[in-house]
Amino acid sequence: MIRVVLPAHLRKLAQVDGEVKLHVEGPVTQRSVLDALEARYPMLRGTIRDHVTQKRRAFVRFFACGQDLSHELTDAPLPDAVATGTEPFMILGAIAGG
Amino acid sequence: MSGVRVLVGTRKGAFIIEADAKREKWNVSGPHFAGWEIYHMKGSPADPNRIYASQSSGWFGQIIQHSDDGGKTWHQPGTPPGEPTTTPEGMPKGESNKFVYDTSPETGKPLTTHQWYDGTPHPWEFKRVWHLEPSLTDPDTVYAGVEDAALFRTTDGGRTWQELPGLRGHGSGSSWAPGAGGMCLHTILLDPSNSNRIVIAISAAGAFRSDDAGKTWRPINRGLHSLYIPNPTAEVGHCVHRIAMHRSRPGVLFMQKHWDVMRSDDAGESWREISGNLPTDFGFPIDVHAHEPETIYVVPIKSDSEHFPPDGKLRVYRSRTGGNEWEALTKGLPQSDCYVNVLRDAMAVDSLDSCGVYFGTTGGQVYASANAGDNWSPIVRDLPAVLSVEVQTLP
Numbered sequence: 001m002i003r004v005v006l007p008a009h010l011r012k013l014a015q016v017d018g019e020v021k022l023h024v025e026g027p028v029t030q031r032s033v034l035d036a037l038e039a040r041y042p043m044l045r046g047t048i049r050d051h052v053t054q055k056r057r058a059f060v061r062f063f064a065c066g067q068d069l070s071h072e073l074t075d076a077p078l079p080d081a082v083a084t085g086t087e088p089f090m091i092l093g094a095i096a097g098g
Numbered sequence: 099m100s101g102v103r104v105l106v107g108t109r110k111g112a113f114i115i116e117a118d119a120k121r122e123k124w125n126v127s128g129p130h131f132a133g134w135e136i137y138h139m140k141g142s143p144a145d146p147n148r149i150y151a152s153q154s155s156g157w158f159g160q161i162i163q164h165s166d167d168g169g170k171t172w173h174q175p176g177t178p179p180g181e182p183t184t185t186p187e188g189m190p191k192g193e194s195n196k197f198v199y200d201t202s203p204e205t206g207k208p209l210t211t212h213q214w215y216d217g218t219p220h221p222w223e224f225k226r227v228w229h230l231e232p233s234l235t236d237p238d239t240v241y242a243g244v245e246d247a248a249l250f251r252t253t254d255g256g257r258t259w260q261e262l263p264g265l266r267g268h269g270s271g272s273s274w275a276p277g278a279g280g281m282c283l284h285t286i287l288l289d290p291s292n293s294n295r296i297v298i299a300i301s302a303a304g305a306f307r308s309d310d311a312g313k314t315w316r317p318i319n320r321g322l323h324s325l326y327i328p329n330p331t332a333e334v335g336h337c338v339h340r341i342a343m344h345r346s347r348p349g350v351l352f353m354q355k356h357w358d359v360m361r362s363d364d365a366g367e368s369w370r371e372i373s374g375n376l377p378t379d380f381g382f383p384i385d386v387h388a389h390e391p392e393t394i395y396v397v398p399i400k401s402d403s404e405h406f407p408p409d410g411k412l413r414v415y416r417s418r419t420g421g422n423e424w425e426a427l428t429k430g431l432p433q434s435d436c437y438v439n440v441l442r443d444a445m446a447v448d449s450l451d452s453c454g455v456y457f458g459t460t461g462g463q464v465y466a467s468a469n470a471g472d473n474w475s476p477i478v479r480d481l482p483a484v485l486s487v488e489v490q491t492l493p
Contacts, residue, residue, distance in 0.1 A: 009133060009158055013174070042177035042193070047158040051196045059157040093157040 002033055003088035010048070010091070014041040019088055028083040030062060031074040048091060063090040102448045103168065103490040104456055105149065106464055107136035110482035112151055114169045117477070119450055121468040124477040130172065131163065138443055138486045139169075140230050145237040146490050150256060152227035152242070160226055162194040162256045175256040192258030197224045197242070197250055200263035209266045212246065213275040222246045222266075229443060231286035235293075241312075243283030247274060247300040249312065262312040265298070270317060270334045277301035277337045277356070278402075284442055285341045289348040297351065297366060302327075302337035305353070307366050318366030322355065339382045340442040344391035352394050352421070354384040354442075359396055361421050372421025377408050383445035387470060388453040392420040395447075395455060395471060397440040405460075406437035414457070416471050430474035431465065438463070443486035450491060458484025 001021040006014065014020070022036040031054075038045045049056050054074070056062070062069045065079045065087050081087035104115040111129030130136075134153045142148040147168045153161040163172045176194035177183050183191055199222055201210070214220035225245040233239035238255040248266050250259040265271075274281060282301055289295035294311045297318070304319040317333050327335045337356035344350065353360040353369065357380050360369040373379035378398045387393035394417050400408045407413060412431040415424040438461035448454035455471050458464045462481035467474045 007157075009155065013158075013161065039183060040179060042179060042181070042183055043161075043174045045176070045183065045193050046160070046195045051190070051193065052198055057157065057159060 001085050002028060002036070002082065003085055004033065004037055005088045005090040006044075007091060007093045009093070010044055013043050013047065016041075021085075027075075028078050029075050030069065030072065030078065033078065033082075033089055059094045061092045061094050063092060064088065101492045102450065102454060103141070103146075103492055104446075104464065104466075104477065105139040105141065105169070105486075105488040105490070106458055106478075106481065106484060107139050107151070107443075107486035108458075108462070108482040108484050109135055112136040112139055112153075113478070113481060115464065115477055121450075121454055121466060126478050127169070130169070131161075134161070135226075136485065137226060138229050138488070140232055140488045141168075141490045142232040142237040142240075143234050144232075146492060148232070148237040148255075150230045150232060150240055152230055154226040160195045160197065160224070162227070164194075164256050175254075177257075192260075194256050194258070197227070197244055197248075197259055198261070199224065199248060199266070200261040202263075209263075209271045211272060212281065213273055215276060217275075219272070222248070225280065228282045228284045229286055231288060234288055234290055241286045241288070241296070243286050243298065245280045245282040246276075247281045247283040247303060249283055249286070249298060251312065262308075264308070264313050265306060265315045268306075268315045270303070273334060274300060274303035275335065285338070287341060287343055287348075287351075290345045291348050295348070295365070297341060297343075299338040299341050299353075301339065302335060302356070304334045304336040305338050305341060305351075305366055318362075319369070320367065321362075321369030322360065323358070323371075324356065326356070340384050342384045342386050342394070344386045347391045350391065350420075352384050352386060354381050354396055356380065356402060359384065359421065372417070374417070374422035374424055376415055376424050377413075381440075382442040383440055383457065385445045385447055385455070387455075388447050388449040389451075390418070390453075390470075393418045393470070394421065395445065396424075397445070397457065399439060405439040410435050410437060412436040412438065412459075414455070414471055414474075427467075427471040427474070429472065430467075436461075441485055443488075444484050446487050446489040448489045448491045454489065456487050456489055458487045460484065 004020045101118040106113040111132040113128035139151040149165045151163040164175045211219035229243040231241040242250040285299035287297040322336045339354045349365045351362040359373045361372045411433045414427040438459035445457040455467045460483040463479045
């Protein structure tokens with residue numbers, strides 16, 4: 001199972017507490033994790049990536065295993081520790097504004 | 099009449115404030131959607147328990163919320179969990195927060211750019227919903243005015259939205275430019291006597307009217323005079339802040355422009371200035387008394403760079419003559435050291451026998467008058483900055 005940590009506002013929209021656990025078919029990538037997340041929680045569509053372009057929203061960042069993955073290719077494999085569920089894939093709102 | 103429900107959108111959440119018809123004791127609920135900007139909430143005239151809310155964030159974009167119990171509980175009216183998010187043909191489905199500009203050749207000209215602040219072409223980019231205007235007759239039909247300026251409509255209770263592309267595509271769209279707050283479509287007036295007529299306003303493009311239910315549009319800005327644009331009497335380019343009408347006389351329109359308070363007696367075909375003796379004719383909101391179509395309200399603001407009341411005195415101005423002759427309403431409002439603003443969607447009236455008038459400030463106060471503006475009192479005073487105020491008069 002893939003573990004995903006959502007920012008507080010998105011946890012509230014999705015009506016979940018704590019981490020989300022997802023089953024992902026095939027290679028574990030940003031795209032496949034977000035596809036699985038949005039399929040299970042359709043209310044999150046458009047909040048992490050654009051509906052049409054599928055690009056990450058500007059103030060959203062992706063981290064895992066202490067690395068910033070925000071600018072990695074969306075189809076690049078995520079670290080093994082994420083794929084095996086040892087470490088979570090973290091979605092964060094960038095610190096900006098008030 | 100049993101009471102009123104005041105819907106308040108703020109920079110950090112939504113609040114619902116209710117009272118009985120006496121309007122003396124107020125109950126505040128909220129924050130709903132805490133931490134999100136609530137640009138607007140509005141109830142359906144056909145079903146007062148159906149309320150729509152525009153929830154947005156610079157981080158996570160646009161959300162549409164919908165309540166069927168007068169704001170006690172809310173949900174996003176999109177695809178339920180577990181249902182496919184694509185059509186049987188594999189195409190992405192519409193969603194409640196999916197506002198995609200229409201670029202199909204069948205529905206007009208695929209318009210790709212408007213003017214940026216420096217006059218250069220700039221791509222159209224959806225940012226947020228500024229205003230939601232539910233149909234007068236169908237709770238599932240709602241119009242949405244968005245930034246960058248365009249008009250969208252849902253006919254399924256907010257599950258999916260489609261642009262009415264004739265507005266952006268009518269010809270002048272490529273010359274529209276943003277005002278200081280962004281290029282927003284902020285006013286949507288539905289004519290109660292003619293279901294085909296819609297009036298909208300955009301900052302900073304001007305006012306536009308459709309007489310065929312939103313299919314085709316034309317500018318209605320004759321008589322507006324704006325010194326801050328290269329051609330002060332241009333067909334488009336005027337920074338209209340708000341338009342109001344009385345439902346018994348939909349052909350009479352009142353406008354608060356960036357500078358100037360204006361009036362039209364022919365549904366926008368021509369406008370004349372009615373600023374009269376106002377201390378300043380800059381401001382944002384304008385509204386009309388529920389029972390007196392010639393009684394109108396504005397909140398004069400010192401200037402476009404000093405967005406606060408003149409002399410530190412918060413004064414609503416009322417004209418009982420449809421403009422030109424104005425009286426200051428001050429009882430119960432701060433008359434010293436007050437430097438708040440009142441934004442364009444932050445004034446509303448109820449339709450109780452003694453008309454109530456309401457407005458919210460960027461300082462977080464919501465003031466109400468149960469006697470048409472003669473006396474005011476705060477019904478709540480420490481909210482986040484108020485973006486919008488709407489009032490439902492409950493049966």
